[in-house]
Amino acid sequence: MESISRRSFVSGAAATGILATFGGLAGCAPQAVDSKANSNSEGILDANSLEQKWSFEVPPEPISDSDVAETYSAEIVVVGSGLAGMVTAVAAAEDGADVIVVSASSKGISRGGSNFGFGTKAQQAHDISITKDDMRVYMKSQLGQGSFLADNGKWADILNHSSEVMDWEIDKLASKGLNVSLEPGFTDPDGVLTMPAAAHNFFTDELPLGFKDGAPQQVNAMVDIFTNDLGGTVYFDSPVVQLTRGGVPNGIEGAVDGCIAKVADGSYVKFEASKAVVLATGDFSRDKDMMAKYAPWTLKTFGDVLTFDEPDYNVEANWSGLMPGDGHKMALWVGAAWQKTPCAPMVCNGCAGPTRQGPMGNFFGINMNIKGKRYFNETTNFSYGGFAITNQPKQTVFGIWDSEYVNTQASWDYYGCTVDAVNGCVPFTPEEMTASWDANIEAGTYFKADTLEELVAILAENGLEDTEAALKTINDYNRYAEQGVDEEFRVNPSELFPISTPPFYAAKSVGTQFLTICGGIRTNSQMQALDASDNPIQGLYTTGIMTGDMYGNVYNFVFPGLNLGGVCGTLSYLLGKRLATQ
Ligand SMILES: Cc1cc2nc3c(=O)[nH]c(=O)nc-3n(C[C@H](O)[C@H](O)[C@H](O)COP(=O)(O)OP(=O)(O)OC[C@H]3O[C@@H](n4cnc5c(N)ncnc54)[C@H](O)[C@@H]3O)c2cc1C
Missing domain, CATH: 3.50.50.60 (FAD/NAD(P)-binding domain)
Structure with a gap:
């Protein structure tokens, strides 16, 4: 019937x-597959395992x-x-x-x-x-x-x-x-x-x-x-x-x-x-064995955020895996x-900080790892910025800038802004941008201090391992900005701005965001x-x-x-x- x-x-x-x-x-799961990784008879993978x-x-x-x-x-x-x-x-x-x-x-x-x-x-x-x-x-x-x-x-x-x-x-x-x-x-x-x-x-x-x-x-x-x-x-x-x-x-x-x-x-x-x-x-991305075979770097890098439980075929915006x-x-x-x-893994979110090229930009100022060192030419997009973080110790980095940075451009696009603001999202003025930084400080996602020494001391409480190296990096960067030549990564001189006007700001990023494979x-x-x-x-x-x-x-x-x-x-x-x- x-x-x-x-x-x-x-x-x-x-x-x-x-x-x-x-x-x-309910009850609609496809034929179950064993989710255990493969191995030879001793349980150890070798070339024959291929x-x-x-x-x-x-x-x-x-x-x-x-x-x-x-x-x-x-x-x-x-x-x-x-x-x-x-x-x-x-x-x-x-x-x-x-x-x-x-x-x-x-x-x-x-x-x-x-x-x-x-x-x-x-x-x-x-x-x-x-x-x-x-x-x-x-x-x-x-x-x-x-x-x-x-x-x-x-x-x-x-x-x-x-x-x-x-x-x-x-x-x-x-x-x-x-x-x-x-x-x-x-x-x-x-x-x-x-x-x-x-x-x-x-x-x-x-x-x-x-x-x-x-x-x-x-x-x-x-x-x-x-x-x-x-x-x-x-x-x-x-x-x-x-x-x-x-x-x-x-x-x-x-x-x-x-x-x-x-x-x-x-x-x-x-x-x-x-x-x-x-x-x-x-x-x-929801099948661990498939990830192990076909995307080992991605599994290793995002293994702690990916979930491999029952598939959810209705999954939409999600950062822990999609389909099986x-x-x-x-x-x-x-x-x-x-x-x-x-x-190809799809990842986004580079080093946090005010992005001069809209939401898809990496933060172009100092990107520093926990050793207090810059690690690449920062003027890239948020995906390459994210991949660069995955290679850093503890996948932890800091963006550092000063209060004058807000005046390096007349308006600031954020996620949601569109060309000619047809959807009603209007870019921030410098004043609104500063207010947004302060809101982030309020929320605990940005840090702020009146001196660079105080700022790196705050960062030390948040994972920075070498404050002396960090201060040297900032001072070197300020010299590069003054002379218009970055002696390390040769960042385009148009993006070199000194970190000299208090208050000083920093943001911390841990890892980057997985979207899909x-x-x-x-x-x-x-x-x-x-x-x-x-x-x-x-x-x-x-x-x-x-x-x-x-x-x-x-x-x-x-x-x-x-x-x-x-x-x-x-x-x-x-x-x-x-x-x-x-
Ligand atoms: C948070 C987030 C934001 C993203 N934003 C963007 C973006 O802005 N731009 C962009 O280009 N990409 C974006 N992506 C990537 C995005 O997921 C893909 O580009 C796009 O959604 C893939 O579409 P698709 O139709 O191939 O697969 P899906 O959208 O995953 O659709 C797969 C369909 O197949 C069905 N299905 C699965 N298994 C079976 C089965 N056994 N039998 C029958 N049906 C089945 C599913 O239920 C679903 O209906 C984003 C990813 C994430 C995680």
């Missing part, structure tokens, strides 16, 4: 385009047909209702493709809200011109920062189509009441990391901070478009647990032609795909290969999954953060919002269009 009524509900949903759901998450398999690489028992309660069919089955999955679905469905979305989450989910794009109508509205020739140069520099390891074909698709796809998104989202704004650009005094305003935020009057509230609104607008405007169906609360290849669960021959989801009552539902299965299941890598595992089980480049299944530039010989597996595609070989080593925010805008946006849109016309 229950099965019949559920079937009736779902087919009705498919017919009318309303959302279908199989119930809550030949061994991790438990997540071993396919579970195939689900038998007799366990499948219901079957649905479409041309394209998209797995995952994050931004990547929903953009793929909408792009394909609006060109007439028959698309089903199957997702483990209970709604469209996303996080953040910076969407990279260039040559867009939003930029034109603010007289910001970035041509493809300009972008070619930025991209060459960025690909060089990743040693040209990334799949340049995917980047070329972004170079050639970002403008058209971001304009499409702007129009689609405007139809659902979302406005667009632009985060301020980043200016590197040396030019290397400069990027004009290219991160698009989507916002409403109720939620004006698009950089943090935009993406969840974007993805649910896409769900709305897919279901209500295009008549598609999203099966929520339905974790996919196995793919079918050649008609066989976890098969390794023929085309991938469907997938099987486990629903709340423990039964299985099969989704047949005549053209393609698109995996868009997010990252794998189900899509990656299922693709491996049917013969897909892992990407060739190292997986980018990468996964090896794909060609058309996002088609490849096997170990680089041959495409017919019918299987991946997109979103799990896209293979997208980044050369780390996600560095030089292209702010590249994942939401470039990968979940441009590449997913192009994939949807290609599949629709295939």
